Amino acid sequence: MSELGARLRQARTERNLSIEDIQALTKIQKRYLHGIEEGNYDSMPGPFYVRAFVRQYAEAVGLNGDEILDTYKSEIPVATKATPTPTQASTSRRTYRGGGNRLMEIFPMIVVALFVVAILAIAYLLSQRAPVDAPVDEVGDSEIIIETQQPETTPSGEEEEETEESQQEQEPEEQTSQVTITETSTQGENSYFDLSGDEEIAVRIQLTGDSWLSIQNEAGQELLESARVYTAADESVTFDLPAQGTYRVRLGFSDRANVFINDQQVEYPTSSNPRNLFFTWTN
Structure with missing residues (x-):
């Protein structure tokens, strides 16, 4: 067991928490939690996940995740960036040059397609235009419906009193805490x-x-x-x-x-x- 794993396990047992409790809090699988306590990081997806899991574990048992990562950084694997090989770089350059030749081949087809689309758009707009001046005698009769709002009736004095009393009965009294x-x-x-x-x-x-x-x-x-x-x-x-x-x-x-x-x-x-x-x- 590594020093980091021992530190996390001690904090977990001091709080009477099991591995299942840590899994419920962090959503990390138990086999990864056991791997952290035992210092076995080979079972994890990669160095990035190791650091993330360690930080979540530490915070779940009341420790500062960033401080734990800094204190035990020598035990935690560090992710490295892969550099492209010379073969990969030359392949990329060849692909770029080939792409330029392909573009020159299809450029006339693109111009023709744009021209056809422009003609179709102009034809559609002309077909949608309505006549500007329509003859008056060609306009058909239309029915006009006017909805009138009925005036609200004003309740009498007795009805107003009954309404106010019913509203007072329905409104619950606010309970305020005196603490x-x-x-x-x-x-x-x-x-x-x-x-x-x-x-x-x-x-x-x-x-x-x-x-x-x-x-x-x-x-x-x-x-x-x-x-x-x-x-x-x-x-x-x-x-x-x-x-x-x-x-x-x-x-x-x-x-x-x-x-x-x-x-x-x-x-x-x-x-x-x-x-x-x-x-x-x-x-």
């Missing part, structure tokens, strides 16, 4: 918030792509299935906080999820993956 979200600090991959105001607090995570999530209470107990990989097909995950206290929401990919507290979106940096959001709920 207050205050960001206290941000340190590295951790962001801290204070929550207050509402008697009930719900955390909703709206997914825009594949990511793994977890929610813990201040005792470190997992309130969601630990490190489960959620997909955009799950749409959203909602969790009601059972009591006041401090909770940690951990996002595998912070730029693939939007977090809401009682339908109020939480603003947080997406510069690092994974990201921890700590919410302290008090009244």
Whole structure:
């Protein structure tokens, strides 16, 4: 196993992720992921794909893909550009000269074809022209239909009151959340918030792509299935906080999820993956 493969495998096991989880996040086949961990790049399509797969693997386990490529560049194969052989170059030159002779042969045919197309276009335009002055007595009778708009009837006073009452009954009252979200600090991959105001607090995570999530209470107990990989097909995950206290929401990919507290979106940096959001709920 190479140093690069060992580094990626260590990061994966620290996050309790299997090869199947990495495949679900990156869409890379398992045999290529095993090849990266074992340092066996011969099974991959080419050097370009090796670099792309390594970067995706690193970001899936919370590492910086560009830094990993730069640190272990000596282990990663580099793509090279093939140069044309002298035989290929001479063949290209001969083909170009032959193409010029072929063009001179078909040039008269092109001129004749353009001339025929021009004649056909002029004939079509002449056939489409309508007579400028038509005799008045040849114009047939035509039926003219005028549609009139019926005036809207104005309801009486009683009808207006009934209409206003029915509209008021149909319009639902807007429910506004009273929760207050205050960001206290941000340190590295951790962001801290204070929550207050509402008697009930719900955390909703709206997914825009594949990511793994977890929610813990201040005792470190997992309130969601630990490190489960959620997909955009799950749409959203909602969790009601059972009591006041401090909770940690951990996002595998912070730029693939939007977090809401009682339908109020939480603003947080997406510069690092994974990201921890700590919410302290008090009244």
